[in-house]
Amino acid sequence: MSSPEIEITKDLTIPKLFSRQCKKYGAKKVAMREKEFGIWRPFTWQDYYDNVKYLCLGMISLGLEPGDKVAMIGDNRPEGLWAEMAAMCAGGIGVWLFQDCMMDEVKYIIDHSDAKFFVGETQEEVDKALAIKDQCPKLKWVVWDDPKGMRNYHQDFLISIKKVQELGRELEKKEPDLFEKRISEGHGDDICLLFYTSGTTALPKGALLSHWNMLTMGYNLMAVDPCYDTDDFVSYLPFAWIGEQMMSISCGLQVGYTINFPEEPETAQENIREIGPHVMFAPPRLYEGMTRKVQVKYIDSTWIKRKIYELATKIGYKIANKKFEKKPVSWAWKFLGWIAYIAMQKKLKDHLGMSRLRHAYTGGAAMGPDHFRFFHALGVNLKQIYGQTEIAGISIVHRDGDVKFDTVGTPIPETEVKITEEGEIISKSPSVFLGYYKNDEATKKTLVDGWLYSGDRGFIDEDGHLVVFDRSKDVMTLNDGRPFSPQYLETRLKFSPFIQEAWVIGDKRDYVVAVMCIDYAVVGKWADDRKINYTSYMELSQEPGVYNLVQSQIEEANKDLPGPAKIHKFVNLYKVFDADDEELTRTSKLRRAFVEKRYKDIVDGLYSDRDVVHMDTTITYEDGREQRIKTDLRIQKINI
Numbered sequence: 001m002s003s004p005e006i007e008i009t010k011d012l013t014i015p016k017l018f019s020r021q022c023k024k025y026g027a028k029k030v031a032m033r034e035k036e037f038g039i040w041r042p043f044t045w046q047d048y049y050d051n052v053k054y055l056c057l058g059m060i061s062l063g064l065e066p067g068d069k070v071a072m073i074g075d076n077r078p079e080g081l082w083a084e085m086a087a088m089c090a091g092g093i094g095v096w097l098f099q100d101c102m103m104d105e106v107k108y109i110i111d112h113s114d115a116k117f118f119v120g121e122t123q124e125e126v127d128k129a130l131a132i133k134d135q136c137p138k139l140k141w142v143v144w145d146d147p148k149g150m151r152n153y154h155q156d157f158l159i160s161i162k163k164v165q166e167l168g169r170e171l172e173k174k175e176p177d178l179f180e181k182r183i184s185e186g187h188g189d190d191i192c193l194l195f196y197t198s199g200t201t202a203l204p205k206g207a208l209l210s211h212w213n214m215l216t217m218g219y220n221l222m223a224v225d226p227c228y229d230t231d232d233f234v235s236y237l238p239f240a241w242i243g244e245q246m247m248s249i250s251c252g253l254q255v256g257y258t259i260n261f262p263e264e265p266e267t268a269q270e271n272i273r274e275i276g277p278h279v280m281f282a283p284p285r286l287y288e289g290m291t292r293k294v295q296v297k298y299i300d301s302t303w304i305k306r307k308i309y310e311l312a313t314k315i316g317y318k319i320a321n322k323k324f325e326k327k328p329v330s331w332a333w334k335f336l337g338w339i340a341y342i343a344m345q346k347k348l349k350d351h352l353g354m355s356r357l358r359h360a361y362t363g364g365a366a367m368g369p370d371h372f373r374f375f376h377a378l379g380v381n382l383k384q385i386y387g388q389t390e391i392a393g394i395s396i397v398h399r400d401g402d403v404k405f406d407t408v409g410t411p412i413p414e415t416e417v418k419i420t421e422e423g424e425i426i427s428k429s430p431s432v433f434l435g436y437y438k439n440d441e442a443t444k445k446t447l448v449d450g451w452l453y454s455g456d457r458g459f460i461d462e463d464g465h466l467v468v469f470d471r472s473k474d475v476m477t478l479n480d481g482r483p484f485s486p487q488y489l490e491t492r493l494k495f496s497p498f499i500q501e502a503w504v505i506g507d508k509r510d511y512v513v514a515v516m517c518i519d520y521a522v523v524g525k526w527a528d529d530r531k532i533n534y535t536s537y538m539e540l541s542q543e544p545g546v547y548n549l550v551q552s553q554i555e556e557a558n559k560d561l562p563g564p565a566k567i568h569k570f571v572n573l574y575k576v577f578d579a580d581d582e583e584l585t586r587t588s589k590l591r592r593a594f595v596e597k598r599y600k601d602i603v604d605g606l607y608s609d610r611d612v613v614h615m616d617t618t619i620t621y622e623d624g625r626e627q628r629i630k631t632d633l634r635i636q637k638i639n640i
Helices: 014-028 045-061 078-089 103-113 123-135 161-174 178-184 211-224 242-255 265-275 284-300 303-324 331-351 369-377 440-446 486-493 520-529 537-541 544-558 592-598 600-606
Strands: 030-036 039-044 069-073 093-096 115-120 141-144 158-160 191-196 206-210 232-234 258-261 279-282 359-362 382-386 416-419 424-428 451-460 466-471 499-505 512-518 567-572 612-620 626-637
Touching: 014 039, 014 045, 014 078, 014 178, 014 211, 014 242, 030 045, 030 078, 030 265, 039 045, 045 078, 045 161, 045 178, 069 078, 069 103, 078 093, 078 115, 078 161, 078 178, 078 242, 103 115, 103 123, 103 191, 103 206, 115 123, 123 141, 141 161, 158 161, 161 178, 191 211, 191 242, 206 211, 211 242, 232 242, 232 265, 232 279, 242 279, 279 284, 284 359, 284 369, 284 520, 303 331, 303 369, 369 382, 369 486, 416 451, 440 451, 466 486, 486 499, 486 512, 486 544, 499 592, 512 520, 512 537, 512 544, 512 600, 520 537, 520 544, 544 567, 544 626, 567 600, 592 600, 600 612, 600 626
Parallel strands: 030 258, 069 093, 069 115, 093 191, 115 141, 141 158, 232 258, 279 359, 359 382, 512 567
Antiparallel strands: 030 039, 191 206, 416 424, 424 451, 451 466, 499 512, 567 626, 612 626
């Protein structure tokens, strides 16, 4: 079954759809699987229903009222989804936090959202809740899931998920119809989720999304790319990211496909390979990681394997380019494509977990054209998605057979997209959010007459495709006056297996410069092969040989750029940009204003005659510890 068979009306809510699907499939079909201790444990739709029902009733017996917030933090696992669904079934609102949130972020979100319940997975999450409990007066209950390390915790407000479900069973005996009654009271315009956007500038803002927003978005995406209830999907990206909710909840419930949860975030890639999903959605950094993995394997291969890879890739690129240009692929090329598939692509796709993939999506940040073409050359149907939390995740997507690697596609049904006179992208659809929680000023700026102002600059090309240039505030003006997207050049640089992050600077400056972060594992292997000694990332990054290696990667990216956009100088940073140091958002977007302030000395050094810049700064670890770093960074010029 594909989704358009379900009719989305203002009366439908996510819990009503959940109840309907559980009754339809019952114990006959697997709703989700989790890998635990090396074994895939299945849960049927009946199991899903029972677990959510008793958790929901347990929360009601602990005082959860309609409209109350339930905050959740932890890895992707069935219990997380049950807690979210239970909160919605009770008429509550789910608030997800990123697993690696620092303590002050957790405190801010719990306090700002007025969360009454906090559902944490392990002792680590419980400790975060305990540390902020006194500063969050609305927080009444801390619910935990994993008993490991919890033996000596005896606070009155601490309770396990199992205990909450027991309370739910007791309440059901007294009020057997309460669960379905609560579900039936919901309306499509009710708020179901509160998403805190990982702001690239200020404090995160809480976006309010209704059942109607989430369901119409899922329905319209499925109308473009239908999924089926026989499909498998792997859920491993944070639930705090709208993209994961879009696939696991909005589309997953409408279609009824099976959701698979990896054992650990670290084993996700391996588990994806075991499942072989039919549909996949991930931010560019994941596809960039896969590309790097393939490139490193290629570097380490034998001569014959490298030659087979080069030939198959050449054929793949040729066929992909023909498809991009909408030219027919001749029988001869189809035959060569089949040989490339047998010789290399089949095995490589299987290794990446992409052997059964029908649709692969990427969104949440810009993806470079090189990565995009790389996957199409492999025969993977990778498509760009454009949207934001405020439009329930998606407004634009590529269509099959109409993929252009420098665009993000065309609007999904019921979505209008326009460009303002200033070049800002604005959109209108039933999925546009209701506003920001406790922030009328930001809501008025973002929502004008039903139009969502994105803050992104772009244009619509001759084929009706949207081209996203960059965030309006991030667009650079080169020394000849033309606008330029630093993001474009950064993604080009990251196509190199040796580069993990890049930051391009040059707005209204005489020339363009870059701050580079090497990939420690890949460059480390390169250095080992050349008998270069090093003891840390910092030491390796400053090696003259490593500087020359990075310079060769920059020169490659400089080749097809106009003169004023070419990088003239660069420095290798002593560490990788990190969300814990507030240099990246939780979805791995660079916080330019912050890094510009933090690394002002480096930027000044790059625009001076100096060859070295002295750094004296502190870095923060996830547990809040800080370390002072004093070092000298070399500045290297590039001949242009």
